[in-house]
Every structure is written in structure tokens, then in C-alpha cells.
Amino acid sequence: MGEIVPYNPIEDSIDDLQHRCQPFVKWIFGFNPRVPLVNLTTRKDSKELVMASGNALIFYKLENQTEVAHTLVGHKSNVTMILSDASGRFVASADNLYSINIWDREGNPGGAPLAIRTIYEPFKSSEINAIGLSQDGRYLVAACSGSQHLLQLWQWTVGNDAPDDSVELPPRLGKIKNIRFCADHGKKNHFIITLENAVIFGYFDPRKQKLFIEVPKKHGFQDYNDSVFVDDSARAVSVTGAGMAIVWADDKKLDGQLKKQFLKYLHLKYASINVIKCCDRKLITGDDDGEIRFYDAHMRILYWFKQEDPEPIRTISFGVLPRKYVFEGGQNGCENNKEEEVLCMDSLPRDVSLEGNPVIVRSFIMATKSGRIYDVDIVQNKIQELYYPSGSIITSFDVHPKE
Numbered sequence: 001m002g003e004i005v006p007y008n009p010i011e012d013s014i015d016d017l018q019h020r021c022q023p024f025v026k027w028i029f030g031f032n033p034r035v036p037l038v039n040l041t042t043r044k045d046s047k048e049l050v051m052a053s054g055n056a057l058i059f060y061k062l063e064n065q066t067e068v069a070h071t072l073v074g075h076k077s078n079v080t081m082i083l084s085d086a087s088g089r090f091v092a093s094a095d096n097l098y099s100i101n102i103w104d105r106e107g108n109p110g111g112a113p114l115a116i117r118t119i120y121e122p123f124k125s126s127e128i129n130a131i132g133l134s135q136d137g138r139y140l141v142a143a144c145s146g147s148q149h150l151l152q153l154w155q156w157t158v159g160n161d162a163p164d165d166s167v168e169l170p171p172r173l174g175k176i177k178n179i180r181f182c183a184d185h186g187k188k189n190h191f192i193i194t195l196e197n198a199v200i201f202g203y204f205d206p207r208k209q210k211l212f213i214e215v216p217k218k219h220g221f222q223d224y225n226d227s228v229f230v231d232d233s234a235r236a237v238s239v240t241g242a243g244m245a246i247v248w249a250d251d252k253k254l255d256g257q258l259k260k261q262f263l264k265y266l267h268l269k270y271a272s273i274n275v276i277k278c279c280d281r282k283l284i285t286g287d288d289d290g291e292i293r294f295y296d297a298h299m300r301i302l303y304w305f306k307q308e309d310p311e312p313i314r315t316i317s318f319g320v321l322p323r324k325y326v327f328e329g330g331q332n333g334c335e336n337n338k339e340e341e342v343l344c345m346d347s348l349p350r351d352v353s354l355e356g357n358p359v360i361v362r363s364f365i366m367a368t369k370s371g372r373i374y375d376v377d378i379v380q381n382k383i384q385e386l387y388y389p390s391g392s393i394i395t396s397f398d399v400h401p402k403e
Contacts, residue, residue: 025071028053029394030371031387035080036275037373039317039365040088040105044339047375047386049317049365050091052079057093057103059113060387067387070112074101081130085137086183088320092133092140097121100131100142102156117156122163123148132179136188139204143169143176143193151193153204153211165204165211173198173215182229183278190257192236194227199238199248203257214258221246221265228278230297236260237299239276239285243269245299266299272312279318280361286313292366292376294351294359302351303359305378315367323362323379341379349378 030053031037037051046063055078059070075095084091091103091113102117119140122128126146133140140156149171152163169176174196182190193200193213202213223241230237234250249263271288278284282302283295290310294303325341348358363377365386373386 025056025073027069028056028058028071029388031058031373032078033314033367033369033371035082036315037317037365037367038082038084038091039319040084040091041319041363041365042088042321044341047365048088049373049386050082050084051367051373051387052082052093054078055095057082057091059105062386069387072103072112072115074103074115074118075099080128081178083131083133085133086135086320087137090133090137092131094128094131094142096127096129100128100140102140117159119154119156119161122152123150126150129176130179130193132181132191134181134188134191135183139181139189141179141181141191141202143179145169145171145174145176145195151202151211151213164209167211167213169193169200169213170198170215173200177224178226180226180228183231184229187229190229192227192229194224194238196224197222199224199227199236199246201236201248201258201260205257212258214260216248216261219246219262219265225272225274226276228276228283230283231278231281233297235263235297237276237283239268239273241272243267243271243273243287245273245276245285247299268293268299274312274314275316277316277318279364280322282361284316284361284364286316286366288312290368292316294361300353302353303349303378307374307383311368311370311372313366314369316364317367318364319362321362323360325360343379347381349381 031051035052037049040048048061050059055075056071056073061068076098077095079093080096081094089106094100100119101115103113104116105113107114122142123144126144126148129143129145131142140154143151149169152166154163177194179193189204191202200213200215204211224238227238236248238246245266245268247263248260251259251261269287273285273287275286285293291306324339325343328342328344350356351359366374366376375384
């Protein structure tokens with residue numbers, strides 16, 4: 001017969017939820033740069049992000065030069081994917097086999113985020129290769145490409161363990177790298193899957209409760225790294241390890257929701273382009289040369305920059321909210337909103353067009369292959385390193401006699 005332990009209400013408090021498995025992790029130096037981090041910043045006077053380190057998630061915040069990190073262990077094996085919805089409230093994380101978690105950052109005000117939904121072993125004996133979370137936080141997609149090549153979708157807020165629908169993927173297309181949802185209104189149930197040797201466009205019909213996918217005709221490209229939908233347009237862009245950008249557009253001759261076809265390709269670099277993002281009506285790429293480039297919706301170069309000691313870029317992640325600003329002298333005598341920046345036209349960076357238009361984009365987080373994280377603001381010409389990693393390999397440790 002087991003020991004009878006008296007009930008202690010303090011142990012059931014929210015603050016104690018993450019302390020059940022000892023030893024409790026309070027701080028981790030460094031993170032896994034192979035897992036793209038997510039920028040959750042919503043205010044200009046603070047920085048918030050979430051990153052992976054082993055089987056833990058690190059919710060990091062820098063405010064008034066004070067660092068706060070909530071280290072949460074919610075997976076049995078190493079975290080391999082992290083992403084969030086457009087609001088930054090819901091964060092999805094997955095390991096390669098056991099589970100997918102949904103975290104609510106507002107479920108415990110002032111404290112650590114809470115895991116509000118867990119899907120265990122979605123593919124049984126196969127590994128989880130990629131997950132995707134829609135911009136409205138409604139749809140969760142997961143894919144595997146092991147013994148079976150399968151794509152599953154959940155309307156996770158309903159609470160069903162079984163997926164709403166699943167569809168088999170062609171096995172010849174290689175390993176799945178990532179899944180990105182469309183941000184446009186009315187198309188938030190559309191997504192794009194990047195694989196090694198192809199790109200797949202997907203769509204979930206909420207009325208029929210069915211998943212549909214389409215593989216555009218191949219045009220000889222391989223080694224895809226990332227893909228993104230272009231905001232407020234019918235286009236999508238993929239980038240490759242050979243420095244190519246492949247543009248997809250709707251074929252007007254086709255009917256239905258899925259009608260993306262190859263439009264054109266551009267040779268942008270002689271280095272691998274690892275990531276592409278779409279933000280503030282601009283396309284942004286990061287590559288192995290350590291260079292970040294800004295393009296317009298037609299892939300015309302606007303602006304670029306590179307650090308003095310460049311490293312291969314693995315992650316680019318923009319803040320949640322768009323930049324609020326007014327131009328100097330344009331306040332018309334009105335009291336300036338504290339959330340709005342006052343920008344001087346003469347000091348703004350300019351694009352390379354004939355007009356020399358100012359380049360205004362929200363600040364973003366950049367992570368390199370070696371594990372360095374930078375907060376970059378090209379408008380204010382500022383760059384700051386965050387969450388300093390350990391300077392070298394840790395070879396020893398000691399235990400505090402009381403703590």
C-alpha cells in the first residue's frame with residue numbers, strides 16, 4: 001500500500017506546474033540554431049522570442065536591459081520545430097517522434113506560458129518531419145516522410161485527438177523541410193510545403209472537411225530550402241541551396257482553389273539561400289554569405305546589408321505588430337502617440353530604385369549558424385546581440401551548497 005500524502009494546495013498553484021520534474025531548469029546558455037526561433041515581440045521597448053534547447057523551450061524576454069527566461073520542458077526528445085500564429089499568442093512546438101504541443105502565452109498572465117493542447121504520436125511509428133500553424137491559430141498541420149508519407153490536419157481548438165483529415169504525399173519528393181500558411185484574409189486555410197525536391201500547395205475545405213494538395217509540374221530544380229506566400233497577391237516564392245528563387249503564380253486557365261504553376265526563376269546568389277520571409281510588402285532572404293536582402297513583390301532588389309564579420313544566416317523572424325511611425329514635422333501640432341516613432345526622412349535608408357524610396361520595415365531577429373542572435377533595426381541603423389551563448393565548450397560544473 002502506498003504512502004498517504006496530505007493535500008497541499010500550494011503544490012497545485014500555476015507557478016508550480018513546471019516544477020513537477022526535478023531538477024527544475026532555471027537557465028540555459030545557448031540554444032539549438034538548427035531550429036528556427038520565433039520572434040514574439042509586440043512592443044518597441046522590449047524583445048520577446050522563443051527558441052529550442054534540447055527537449056526544452058526557452059521563452060526569452062529582454063526589457064529595460066533585464067533578461068527573463070522561462071525554460072519549459074514539454075517534450076521527451078529534442079524539440080525540432082517551433083512556430084506561432086500571427087498574434088503571437090499561440091506557439092506550437094514538436095519533437096521528432098512523440099508529441100506536438102500548443103502553448104498559450106496569455107493563459108498565465110505575468111508567468112510562464114501554459115501547454116493547453118498535446119497531440120501524442122500523431123504518426124505512430126513514423127517521425128514528425130514538419131508542422132504548420134495557420135495565421136489565425138485555427139489549423140494545425142503535421143507531416144511525416146518515413147515509412148509512410150502522410151499529411152494530417154487538426155482543427156485543434158475543437159479538442160479531437162484524431163485529425164480532421166489526412167492525405168498521402170508522393171514519396172519521390174524527398175524529406176519535408178517546413179510548412180507555411182498563407183496570411184491573406186480568406187486564404188488562411190492555404191499552405192505551402194517545402195520538400196527537398198519539390199513544393200506542394202495545400203488547401204483545407206472547412207465545408208467538406210477535406211484536405212487537398214497539388215504538386216506543380218517539375219522544372220528541374222532541387223534542394224529547396226524554404227517557401228513563402230507573397231502578401232496580397234496570387235504568388236509564392238521558393239528558394240534553393242543553389243541561390244535560386246522560383247516564383248509560382250495562379251494559372252488563370254484552371255478552376256478551383258489550387259492552381260499554382262511555375263512562373264519564372266531568378267538566380268539571386270552563388271550561395272545557398274536558407275530562409276525567405278514576407279513582411280511589410282517586402283520579401284526578405286538570408287543566405288550562407290551572411291547577407292540579408294530585401295526585394296519587392298516582383299523580386300526586384302531594394303536593399304541589402306551584411307555584418308562586418310558575417311556568418312551563415314539560419315533564421316529571420318519579424319515582430320508581431322507593424323511599425324507605427326510618423327515623419328518628422330508631420331504631426332501637425334498634435335500630441336505624439338507614445339507608440340509612434342518620429343522618423344527623419346533624411347536619415348532613412350533608401351532603396352536602389354531610381355526614385356530612392358525610403359526602406360521602412362519593422363525590426364527583426366536574426367540567428368546565425370553558430371548560435372548568435374541579433375536584434376536588427378535597419379530604420380534606426382541599430383544591431384544588438386541577444387541571449388549571449390557560452391563562449392566555448394562547457395567542461396565542468398559545480399553545485400551550490402544551499403541552492
